Amino acid sequence: MSLYLGFDLSTQQLKIVACNEDLSTHSKYAINFDEFSDKYGTRKGVIANEDTGEVVSPVSLFLEAIQTLLDRMKKENFPFGRVKGISGSCQQHGTVYYTSGISDSLASLDGDSDKWYADLADSFSFPNASNWQDRSTEKELEDFEKALGSAEELCRATGSKAHFRFSGPQIRRRARGDSKEWRNTSHLGLVASFLDTFLTGQLRGVEIGEACGTNLLDIKSGDWNDELLSLILMKNSRVDHVSKEEEAEAAKQAREMLGPVVQPDDCKHIAKYLVGRYGFDEQCVIWPITGDNLATIMSLPLNKDDLLVSMGTSTTVLLLTEKYIPSVNYHMFRHPVCRGIYMGMLCYCNGALAREQLRDEVNEKYSTNGWDKFDEILESEFAKDEEVKQPEKAADERVGIYFPLGEIIPNAKPCKRRFTYSEKTGLVELSKEDVAVEQEAALIIESQALSCRLRVCPMLGGGRDTKSFEVEKALEALEKIVGQEVTVDHVSYSTDEFMKRPKSVYYVGGSSKNESIVRVFNDIFGARKGGYRVEIGDACALGGCFRAIWGCRPHEEHGLGFEDWIKERFDFAGNVDRVESARSGAVEQTWARFSDKVGILSLVEKQLET
Template structure:
């Protein structure tokens, strides 16, 4: 790769569970190169498997922090060997696995500031950490803390109203409480600062501990998105001085202030850099005037790898299904996540995670192929049936695995709407399952994104179309009564809001029959796109660095999406047309809402 024609370069990091990846872009956002290291291949000395250490007896899943330091040296060394022009790099940003935490000792800042460029990072920073491990997002050892956090505020929905999410095993506040109260209270006391993995990487590059970025801070169950500050009662619980800990008021106040000091101030969403890269990296690799911009979480970096605007949706169709959307509405639920947007002030990223995605569809594909004597894993017959499928008041719910959204045990449920009555059916022809599974999975996305984009794209005065929609809504209400999703009422706005653009990514997005059917049900107002975003997290980081540097040169805030749109050619994206069946699926939405209320729970 030749960089001769590039005046400015930007690096985007992605520190994931199993590898560190660094992407190189130029000032026109062109992706020039990628460097990476696979942890299992190069760092066997840490005893890891798939990048982590697992203790099945406790549910703990941990990553060695020194391994991450080694990975930074490893990739930069590879770039240096490749003749990479570090002196041209103007900015670095990136992402890391969300929710993980790094526990610094009181020696950390001194050690970070005195690094010897002739040595590697891990050998010099071993004493910089009180805890040599970082809880991984897969960790599930905090069941006790989940109950304590939700009981403190009166339930999962109330916690979501405050922090954007209900309590989850992996969330940082719960992990801190586990450490402070039952795993190692002494170690917690000795900890000087606590970083998220994202701010840890930025701190290493800067040579001093930097603040946690606001968007990533939303994944802690500690940050109040309504007040843009930490919640004192949640901090007290995390620090082990909450109501259930039966401590004095003075101990509580002291414990809150202590944890606030450990976490540091939260860095508001901004284009401004955290500072210049440290002398260690200048001397060792040849960086010059390179600025470090705040790192964020991996999902948050994904949404800035495209110029997504308010009410745009990104649907990731992997083994599981993840829906990301941009919204100005703060409409939280215990069944999905809301985070601050990492580059657009006063915007949020909504995230819905489903366990049952491709796996459930593949089971029906296999049943179809068995019936028709097709031996391989071909989707041809499935797609042939799906292309002809029309909604006929039959709907199924297919959960071969226990589902996250809605929270339900593994089960299958099939129903038919006869008149105004919903009747369960034990079995029907497998051909009915083909259309039904794609419909029910898509309608679930539609019902849950509706409240987050509620009120969008509506006329301020009544129109013929709005009157038409009101009639549909009234007919739906007459047939099904009040509709609820995850215990929250649906209303006219939530049921009739349509997304702006929809972007489909992931393995199953290569199946055009599936995404065309999904597009026909979700009803984008503008376009449906099939996009390939290799290394989206790292790419989003590089874009963030490039944008930050551009704004700083102008000494003015430039809208991130405007910046991307000025440089990003939408003609490169593959958009496709769909049959607009959005209106014909209102009954299906009503059926699904009612069927979900009858699901079995563990």
């Protein structure tokens, strides 16, 4: 039976997962980069300069880890000859810099050598790749926004405003130094394209989904943006004050250094040195390597208008959508496989930390430990609210803001504030004494879920949900508060946009194990096909496996899109638990009860200090 490999080259380790054609796991292997910390001077996989904010990872470390792990698999008699396809993911945004000798070095690499990391060392102009934790590009962020006029314009073009970790600003910072290393740079890549390059033995460009994390790709066209490309060679007419002719020439050169954007079906065969050393079949196909978040969505049966909510220290919401609605407060990416589909990504700083602070306050009051008392109170508060709440009535509704850390979504300073809404008086901020800790237990979970719903709704496809009694009352309640439009992150949307619900919601991460919290989130989202808690480890590597299996699928299955194909094969029984409602009544009814609070939260956010 054929096997498929998924690589996950993350910040601290390399994982390789092997899967069978039916998506079941055959075997798993991993190596932690701390094994090499003494040799490379790394800690948790990186070298950090606290003075400059620079964070890097040695490229030779990646190479040595790959060869070491593959060698261990060989010693354990892993059947490399049965591997038909390979894909995977890498830490997003990291940049790799090649000399002009990279192609010749790969062509002459000796499969019998035990030190590929040394054999290829001269192929990298900079020995270190940038890491997503790097914060040394403040000046470059200003330059990228100036090049297109504003953060909003940059976001509109590339799917994100300028970010420290993004690849374009990282490349420009190294170009600004005009060092010997930069002058020896002939080709540019990301960590993901580096892994693709090594596995194929050919210099590979950047995969289209991963390219969205560079601030260089025009996301709508799927091609590099020439104005932004000129920035990485320090020759942008608006920022660097060169002529348009010099800008155009720089953009052309940058295109050659990056290579064309790699499309979903652009695959290559495995490198000869891997065939010779490990016994891979020379017909084994390497499918494009993407970033970790993008690989995660390929590990689950997500269709358009489905959500994946990762409930960890921070909260991350991934959404598949046909609508391109960029915002400076979140990210939009191209799907690495499905053409015409985008991935929206909301990243909140205040997730589990904020919830744990309220839990600790509850435990202090009741002299308890753990989550049991918090959960009991949360469920009690929701039962109490259900008795008095009507979908069309917004009087004396409360919303809380709990940001122990400065928040990205919305852009706000650390704060802890509670507001009440009254039709007579409008928003009124409450003092701490006015809010009991029991009420706050409900408010914090509500506010976190409501913020997600507020931003997800405009990205969902189709029109408003069914014109049922509940939906009509929900719309009436929302419009009493905000009028005909809801403003989200300085953009106004019709209230009809907030009458839409996702199809399905999948919950992962530490807090997803807490049934009480997940039930509240699920009621607020009101998914039409339900909410599900997912237990799936090694998601990034599995996403690579599934992508490789799909790429190598039999010809008769070519009519299926990736979303439908994986949904037919995914082990729901073994990986998924359906989330029950925290309230009685139909899903639509519980969802409708929170529509007024969506409007109240949008008003509250306007009063937060940025």
